[in-house]
Amino acid sequence: MSAQRPSFLGLILARGGSKRLPRKNLLPLAGRPLLAWTVAAATAARHVDRVILSTDDSEIAAAGREHGAAVPFMRPAELATDTATTCDVALHALSTLAAAGEHYDYLVLLQPTSPLRTAADIDNAIELLLEKRADAVISVCETDHPAEWSNTLPADRSMGGFFRPGIRSTRSQDLPKSYRLNGAVYVYNCARLLKTGSLEMDDNSYAYIMPRERSVDIDSAIDFDIAGLLLERRGTQPTP
Numbered sequence: 001m002s003a004q005r006p007s008f009l010g011l012i013l014a015r016g017g018s019k020r021l022p023r024k025n026l027l028p029l030a031g032r033p034l035l036a037w038t039v040a041a042a043t044a045a046r047h048v049d050r051v052i053l054s055t056d057d058s059e060i061a062a063a064g065r066e067h068g069a070a071v072p073f074m075r076p077a078e079l080a081t082d083t084a085t086t087c088d089v090a091l092h093a094l095s096t097l098a099a100a101g102e103h104y105d106y107l108v109l110l111q112p113t114s115p116l117r118t119a120a121d122i123d124n125a126i127e128l129l130l131e132k133r134a135d136a137v138i139s140v141c142e143t144d145h146p147a148e149w150s151n152t153l154p155a156d157r158s159m160g161g162f163f164r165p166g167i168r169s170t171r172s173q174d175l176p177k178s179y180r181l182n183g184a185v186y187v188y189n190c191a192r193l194l195k196t197g198s199l200e201m202d203d204n205s206y207a208y209i210m211p212r213e214r215s216v217d218i219d220s221a222i223d224f225d226i227a228g229l230l231l232e233r234r235g236t237q238p239t240p
Contacts, residue, residue, distance in 0.1 A: 006105035007049050008126060008187075010042040011093050012069060014112050015080040016057030020220055025060055025112050029224065030231035035060065036067040037115035037231070043068045044119035047126040048108055054093050056080035072097070087199045094190060107188045113218040114184035115227055116234075117210070125185045125208040135192050136205040139185040141215035147178035179207065182215035 014025045014035055021027070025035045035053075042051040053064035056075040064071055073096050079089050090107060097103070106129070108122060121139065129137040148167045153159075167175075185208060188199065216227045 006130070007103075008047050008106045008108055009094075009097070009104040009190075010045065010048040010051040010108045010110060010122075011090060012038055012042060012051065012053045012064070012110045012112060013086065013089055014053060014055045014057075014060050014064070015075065016055065016060060017080060017082070019082070021218070021224065024218065024224070025055075025057075026063055027224065029115060030228050033063050033067070034115055034218065034224075035063055035112045038110050038112045038117070039064060039067040039069045041117055041119045041122060042108070042110055045108075045122040045126075046119070047123050049104070052093070052097075054089055072100070087193075087197065090188075090193065090199070091197065094194065104190055107190050107193060109186035109188070111183050111217075113223075114182065114216070115218070116214040116216055116230055117184035118214065121208070121210055121214065122185055125187050128206060128208050129187050132204075132206050134204050134206050135189045136199075136201060137185070137187045137208050138201065138205060139182050139210050139215075140179040140207045141182040141210050141212050143178045143180050144212070146172055146175040148175055179209065182210055183217040184210060184215060 018024045026033050029037065039051065042048055051069050053061065053069040053071050054075050055061050055064065055071070056077060056079070061071045061074065075089065075092065078084065079092055086109065090109060094107065108126065117139070125137045125139060128134070148164065151162045186199070193199070213230060216223055216230065218224050218227055
């Protein structure tokens with residue numbers, strides 16, 4: 001790795017099991033497998049030095065290689081369960097590569113379920129991290145509705161205390177903007193990750209703001225359909 005600039009590893013997470021949308025990582029979306037959109041964005045990102053795929057599934061591994069990702073190892077079965085954490089999978093990838101003499105300064109975690117994220121989004125998030133000298137940069141988008149319009153409900157579904165005082169009489173445009181994680185880009189300092197064993201955010205973590213139209217996070221068939229429509233509207237190129 002060059003001593004003149006920090007190195008970045010793009011790590012795509014794609015296990016074989018999926019309960020709500022079976023085999024979703026391989027489902028065809030706007031003319032290519034869902035997984036391929038993330039591989040294309042990652043490999044086109046100027047700041048990402050290498051793109052690898054972490055999976056337990058041989059078919060997903062083959063699709064990843066076909067579209068340009070490296071698959072230097074297969075993920076152990078115990079890290080492909082519903083209870084396995086993203087942090088555990090990331091630490092496994094870093095330790096496996098380190099054992100082979102491969103080390104990186106920063107880790108760029110990318111989920112195939114965010115197919116509308118572009119190479120520019122990845123590069124911009126990395127540039128924000130470097131500008132801020134941050135430990136982490138996480139992508140977010142503005143919420144569809146003000147956070148003040150959301151609350152939990154009691155067992156009887158009474159809405160007596162649903163709104164805080166004064167909210168009902170405040171116009172939505174006068175409420176402060178709120179943001180949510182969109183699942184598209186996570187950039188972490190590898191040394192800190194290895195030291196803490198945690199992906200928790202702190203005061204040296206910053207938000208990279210993305211528009212809602214590139215923030216679809218596929219978790220259901222409806223999400224899949226929406227992403228397909230948006231990609232078809234954008235055109236065939238995965239990273240415009």
